[in-house]
Amino acid sequence: MLDTICTAQSDIVEAYRFVRDRSLKLIAPLSAEDTVVQSMPDVSPTKWHLAHSSWFFEQFLLSSQCGYEPLRPGWQFLFNSYYESVGPRHNRVQRGLLSRPTLAEVIEYRHRVDDDMAPVLDRAASDPELAALINLGLHHEQQHQELMLTDIKHVFSVNPLEPSYQREAPFGLPGHALPMRFVRGSAGIVEIGHHGEGFAFDCETPRHRTLLHPYEMADRPVTNDEFRDFIRDGGYRTPSLWMSEGWARAQAEAWAGPMYWDAQAETEFTLAGRREIDPYAPVCHVSYYEADAYARWAGARLPRESEWEHLTETRVDVDAQLRAANFADAGFLHPQPAQRDEGLLQLFGDVWEWTSSPYVNYPGYKPLPGALGEYNGKFMCGQWVLRGGSCVTPVGHLRASYRNFFYPPDRWQFMGFRLAKDA
Template sequence: MNLSQAFRIVRNHSLELCEKLIIEDFSLQASEEVSPPKWHLAHTTWFFEQFILVPKDTGYVVKHPQFNFLFNSYYNSLGARTARNQRGLMSRPSVEEVKIYRSYVDEAMLKLLESDNGAIADLVTLGLNHEQQHQELLITDLKYSLWFNPLNPKVMDIKEYSPELESSWITIDSGVYEIGFKGDGFCYDNELNPHKVYINDFSISSALVTNGEYLEFMKAGGYENPTYWHDEGWAWAREQQIKAPLYWEEIEGEWFYYTLDGQQEVDRSASLAHVNFYEASAYAAWKRCRLPTEFEWEVAQSRFSWGKRWEWTNSAYLPYPGFTVAPGAIGEYNGKFMVNQMVLRGASVATSSGHSRPSYRNFFHPKYRWQFMGIRLAKSK
């Protein structure tokens, strides 16, 4: 598959994700942390325009100069932008105008790709991976916003919950292991450079924690016992009055959760989702286990199945040895977030096809749980 074909496939998939939405859905934004579908469609287009077409195509004409303000995300070097918590307030441009904007940029991009000698290939590949990130965010952000609707809307079925495999312990011997992206193909700068780490003997579960297993933690008073929790996590749970994973609701003694395919009874055999780092750590402590480090996860990942859930690790999001921030606005992509974040490894049911690899480092603040975040246990020998 050449780059033009890949471009068409990725760009079309963003629109395919919205096929069952009604116009009113496109502007939903239930909190500052999530963005409306319309904004995701426009922002990913803005990325190609601002990072490739404007600097690389001398004949390109920016059709909507004000879109730079509306659809910039966090690139301070590219100027002022809409406040993150106000993205859902922008009723203009319309959904149709955003789709026209996408077509306008796509046409220019495909012409540039036809005439280019490969000079923009790396930037286009980055743009496609950036869009795939936003495809997952579009799904998870939409789920969060629709959750507030008592009608429990059905907009897509991505098989959010499926039975987890039987669990066993995998033993990993101590030693020096190489961590980080190696080989050809795309990776983000935070996956570089490959480096060696020493790891002690440890064991890691072959399966993710299930809903049923987590229910036992809840029934045992896990949310009421501070001895399992980090102090910050305990304060969060008390302040927010948290008693269960996100989207869970107890109705007449039975637990249900909201999915993008409507409300469903909790499947006890399925992989747990939508818990944050605080909850994951508390559950691990209750089980007299711990979360794996991101290095342990990467060393062990070939020996278990992964990809249903982003898996919390006990590693802070920090630069690898030799990490340098790229020049210009591209340098704002990963490096500036290397503080107060925890690493998650793997992928999820919402991750776009071809957008996962063993060295991928996802990262979020410990309090967030609207992504498909789950738990895999580890223990020291």
């Protein structure tokens, strides 16, 4: 197992094989029928993820080779996600209608792409720009590996049989009630953003100065038991706690608790099937609206992304926390209770943490040139930043500057939150 995706050019072949093999390992518990289903517009079929992540390498690395011919004419249209400058694409909400190509054909396509990538990988050892582009493709595939798990969870959840992805799921870690403590952060002008060493997406750059006012941030995420107190106290029935858009969405969709919880707030659907809710694990599958309403109910607020990043960089050993985090490779595929009672806990893994920061460009931001400039920049409108990764994020994919982003009503990702306060 790689602890981090390669940054050295000499590691590129090993990293490529590791990431590509992992995608196929993720489908081992699935039938071919499982990989075709699209249970809602935000979900993509597993088969589509497998094909699109290979399309990325074919489109942005192989197609530039002299004399290259597409492996599957027509598939460029089927498996282009949102790159308008590349060409037309299949309607996202109709991905679940694609019974063809078959799963076997998609896997065969992946192998052909890998074969054609072999000489490209060899050249990358002496070509820094080529190595950087391959590394981008690997991190892109890791993002889709996470989506494969979040999406199949939703697919299985709408099946009345509630099938299990994990046939032999490990038992959860023991937990106990930890008092929530608040850690004082630095005020004044500080720097955030990627340091410039190792891989980062363009939206994490450039490193820049920002002003922090006095604040405190909770030492751990909000737990299931704490969120149940919010429910019991009428949190979903009190409009004064909610943003107007959030209240309207909660009423329209009859929200009464986190996604996948039963009506009694006793069990939740997991990748291992339906299980009793662990009271001490971080609450999960809540929207920005729900997180914000809870924070208001608790007399607090959500942290700003600058507060989260600076406190993380200055108060913890980031590398140590990344090594100890509950990422997908730990095997739980579900948030776990905090395992110690000091310092800042669970900053990485377990749940993506909503912040109160809109997803916008940093001062001096420049998107990647060409079609790859569509990767992040064009989504900087109407979405909110989440930090820290989750229990289904691949190991080696995260860093303190990583910015994830979703729309405020989204809940199907492994989303939780921690609190902050003005000091």
